[in-house]
Amino acid sequence: MGVIPNLLVSGVGLGAILGLLAFGFALSYWPSRQFHFAYAGVVVAASYTYWSLTIHGISWIIGLVVTLIVSAVLGVACYALVYRRLTDSGAVFLSGFALSLILSNAIQWGFGSVPSLVQPPFASLGNVVEVGGLRIPILVIVELVIFLVVAGAISIAIYRSRLGVAVRGVSSDPDLAQAAGINSNRLLIIVYAVGSMVAAIGAILLAYQSGISPNDGFNPMLFAINGMLVGGRRSFSGGAAGGFGLGVILQLSLWKLPSAWQTTTAFVVLVIIVLVRPQGVFGRKVEA
Amino acid sequence: MDYVWELGALCAIYVIAAVSLNLLQGTMGVMTIAQAAFLAIGGYSTAILTTRHITTFVPSIFVGVGISAVVAILLAWPVLSLSGFIYTIASFAVMLTVTSLSTSWTSLTNGSYGIPGIPQLSVGGVTLSSTASSAVTYLVLAVLITLGFARITRSHWGIAMRGMRESVAAARSLGKPVVGITFGGYVLSAAAASLAGSLYAAFTGYLDPTVFTVTTAFLLVAMVVIGGRGNVWAVAAGSLVISLLPNLLPLVTPLSASIVGPATQVLYGVILVACLLLRPLGLVPERSLRVRPNVLQGSLSAPRSFSGRVRLLGGATAVRAPDPVGQRDAAQVSAAGADRASESGAAPARHAVAAGKQSAAAPTLAASSDSTMPALKVMSLSKQYGGVRALSDVSFTLETAVITGLLGANGAGKSTLLGIISGFIEPNAGSIELFGKDITHVSPTARARAGVVRTFQELRLFEGLTTLENVVVGVPGVGRIRTGLGLPRSVLRTAADLLEQLDLMRLANTRVQAISYGDRKLVAVARALATGARLLLVDEPFSGLTDREIERLCAIFRSTVSSGATLLLIDHNAQAVTSFVDHLLVMDHGSLIAEGSPEKVTSDPAVIEAYFGRQVEEADG
Numbered sequence: 046m047g048v049i050p051n052l053l054v055s056g057v058g059l060g061a062i063l064g065l066l067a068f069g070f071a072l073s074y075w076p077s078r079q080f081h082f083a084y085a086g087v088v089v090a091a092s093y094t095y096w097s098l099t100i101h102g103i104s105w106i107i108g109l110v111v112t113l114i115v116s117a118v119l120g121v122a123c124y125a126l127v128y129r130r131l132t133d134s135g136a137v138f139l140s141g142f143a144l145s146l147i148l149s150n151a152i153q154w155g156f157g158s159v160p161s162l163v164q165p166p167f168a169s170l171g172n173v174v175e176v177g178g179l180r181i182p183i184l185v186i187v188e189l190v191i192f193l194v195v196a197g198a199i200s201i202a203i204y205r206s207r208l209g210v211a212v213r214g215v216s217s218d219p220d221l222a223q224a225a226g227i228n229s230n231r232l233l234i235i236v237y238a239v240g241s242m243v244a245a246i247g248a249i250l251l252a253y254q255s256g257i258s259p260n261d262g263f264n265p266m267l268f269a270i271n272g273m274l275v276g277g278r279r280s281f282s283g284g285a286a287g288g289f290g291l292g293v294i295l296q297l298s299l300w301k302l303p304s305a306w307q308t309t310t311a312f313v314v315l316v317i318i319v320l321v322r323p324q325g326v327f328g329r330k331v332e333a
Numbered sequence: 334m335d336y337v338w339e340l341g342a343l344c345a346i347y348v349i350a351a352v353s354l355n356l357l358q359g360t361m362g363v364m365t366i367a368q369a370a371f372l373a374i375g376g377y378s379t380a381i382l383t384t385r386h387i388t389t390f391v392p393s394i395f396v397g398v399g400i401s402a403v404v405a406i407l408l409a410w411p412v413l414s415l416s417g418f419i420y421t422i423a424s425f426a427v428m429l430t431v432t433s434l435s436t437s438w439t440s441l442t443n444g445s446y447g448i449p450g451i452p453q454l455s456v457g458g459v460t461l462s463s464t465a466s467s468a469v470t471y472l473v474l475a476v477l478i479t480l481g482f483a484r485i486t487r488s489h490w491g492i493a494m495r496g497m498r499e500s501v502a503a504a505r506s507l508g509k510p511v512v513g514i515t516f517g518g519y520v521l522s523a524a525a526a527s528l529a530g531s532l533y534a535a536f537t538g539y540l541d542p543t544v545f546t547v548t549t550a551f552l553l554v555a556m557v558v559i560g561g562r563g564n565v566w567a568v569a570a571g572s573l574v575i576s577l578l579p580n581l582l583p584l585v586t587p588l589s590a591s592i593v594g595p596a597t598q599v600l601y602g603v604i605l606v607a608c609l610l611l612r613p614l615g616l617v618p619e620r621s622l623r624v625r626p627n628v629l630q631g632s633l634s635a636p637r638s639f640s641g642r643v644r645l646l647g648g649a650t651a652v653r654a655p656d657p658v659g660q661r662d663a664a665q666v667s668a669a670g671a672d673r674a675s676e677s678g679a680a681p682a683r684h685a686v687a688a689g690k691q692s693a694a695a696p697t698l699a700a701s702s703d704s705t706m707p708a709l710k711v712m713s714l715s716k717q718y719g720g721v722r723a724l725s726d727v728s729f730t731l732e733t734a735v736i737t738g739l740l741g742a743n744g745a746g747k748s749t750l751l752g753i754i755s756g757f758i759e760p761n762a763g764s765i766e767l768f769g770k771d772i773t774h775v776s777p778t779a780r781a782r783a784g785v786v787r788t789f790q791e792l793r794l795f796e797g798l799t800t801l802e803n804v805v806v807g808v809p810g811v812g813r814i815r816t817g818l819g820l821p822r823s824v825l826r827t828a829a830d831l832l833e834q835l836d837l838m839r840l841a842n843t844r845v846q847a848i849s850y851g852d853r854k855l856v857a858v859a860r861a862l863a864t865g866a867r868l869l870l871v872d873e874p875f876s877g878l879t880d881r882e883i884e885r886l887c888a889i890f891r892s893t894v895s896s897g898a899t900l901l902l903i904d905h906n907a908q909a910v911t912s913f914v915d916h917l918l919v920m921d922h923g924s925l926i927a928e929g930s931p932e933k934v935t936s937d938p939a940v941i942e943a944y945f946g947r948q949v950e951e952a953d954g
Binding site for chain 1: 596
């Protein structure tokens, strides 16, 4: 088997993680239009929470639940304590960066800067299955399944439930939604909480995949945002798909490019998409 | 003692970098995370060229500045087309790319091992071997560069940049060279940042990829935000605080060396969040141009036909005889210390430049009013949006020095027509001639400079600027390189004349976001009049105004026309328009349905049927 199929397999793994992260970011971004830069800090905080619990012998289920709660609290705190009080979108962006600086450096302060490995809860996750000569790690399959289930379930909820209709309403026109009696503040608290939980799941999978280190939030977040923008304007499932697609493309680009160029590749893709198709690959065109 | 000098030199470098970013982020409103990339380019240029003995220090600075200028042009190009946060993300990507390049391009940068042994600063054979002498040189440079940027910010160029920050479309409509201003500002900023990088490399003698990173870029942004976006000296002070913090922290707290790094970063984060929440405009916010009483008194006669006396802030009204010394005393624009010399009588050359411009504009006005050539000829204009025909086969002529009204219900195609004449919308078919010259495919900026200036229905004022500054941006020559670097007094005088004429002088130093709706409309008109337009397109001037305000506006329009300009008023206030204009056009469903004198048009049965009938019903209902 050649290089490309193997890159494709690892691309699916990376794509699933970036897809989750992009989806989690999109959940709060489209309704609030707030650039939640502290997302990077939340991702790191989630992986360290999970790691510090499970390394002390606490079961992975409890670890997961606590991590989800911690992330949701952090995400909502960013919104309620800081973003909500700022009017200018540039200020939101900067404060998000500052919050992320605080989170990741506080973690470095407490845990040191040395990267740590995170063991999956079941040894079998380290195994590999062979399908027609192609070696597929079980972890990749698990990642793909989790991505599809989480993103799929929340997407369906957005399109079917009353709350979901409100989320879409606020995403497309906050003022009109407010006029229609939707409490956008409560709604944003919910999307920040759910978005952060999705981010936590992505963070844990990322930790299994490549370990943890205090400054490891930025790049995954940037890739995720990139994927979300490529995916399309105001489209949550499009954002997830965009993140997934970007992960696959990034891994495939390793076939010809050194890994240091991954960032550049990702942003070249973004800039081309933004210039050629501003509404994104899956986005609907909206007349300004 | 060396430690203190070392700190001084590093502070100087950060001051230069922060002040350079302030021009972009504060004055021009470009939110970029890529500024540290220019520091890296400058630093690596100096490091590579001097350690390989290709050049000495000074030429290496110019190489760095040159490369930075190229990168700056690439970065400036999408500023006007990418929406805010996407641009920020893209600049972030550029920063990450530069950092990853300096790590992975090992043959050039020596990768993460870095480049040691960069020779010390030497200028013209003199090597600054002691820390103290380098530090003093750096500090002097930092002060000079800060002075330079302060001067740019206070100049007509800086005011135009701030205007663009508030509304690019409005700046375009006034004929400001928005692309040139963006590119020029970006290159200047990049050049200073690159110089700071070179200075850093020569000072520390060592450079590796961890020196100028995304974190550096954000710290620069933090310096600008904490100091006060747009306020050069406050940003310089902010950068001192931020760059001293990691060095002062270990002195006042018992933190171990390994903790200082992350602890400082946490503190930076806390300070930045606190600042954004508590003082969103920074410790010392941007200062507007403030004009003291008497400043604009002088002997120069007003360049426009308005005869109102120049008077600011209720100052003395007498027009004084020429008195250079008195002028010098009077010409004090506070918070513009650096500009004083150029505004006073001590700089006659600049006055001549500006005065020459005005006199160049005046003859064209006169000539055009004499000529029999129509001001504007519109031929068979059509515009479609998808399947919707917004405009079909519209032709008409505007006679010179005549007030023409364009009436039509909502959706009749008035705004589309205005957009096409002013160059903001490209027609599908047809052509436009201005004084016999085809301008169908000329950009809005060039059209405005040729004399076609529009106002906007939604005003698009430069919200963060004062009334006076709004009008100053409209004055021809403002924002153009050849007008020099100061703020010519004649520019202020032209603006002040208009304010006087429109009874806006009481609001000269007030930011327009804080003034009433009626006054805002007047500011929009004043800004357009300041351009000395030959053809003024006024979109909905009367809606929302009181009768008195409408009267005042009409008087201004009449005096504008009597000085030779041509006016097209677009409104759906039929009463105000018909009672005031010389000539009337009526549109319905994208076509012209009537044209002629107001009396003739208003008695046209088709017009009554299509427009006035409905309007009366609406008014009754």
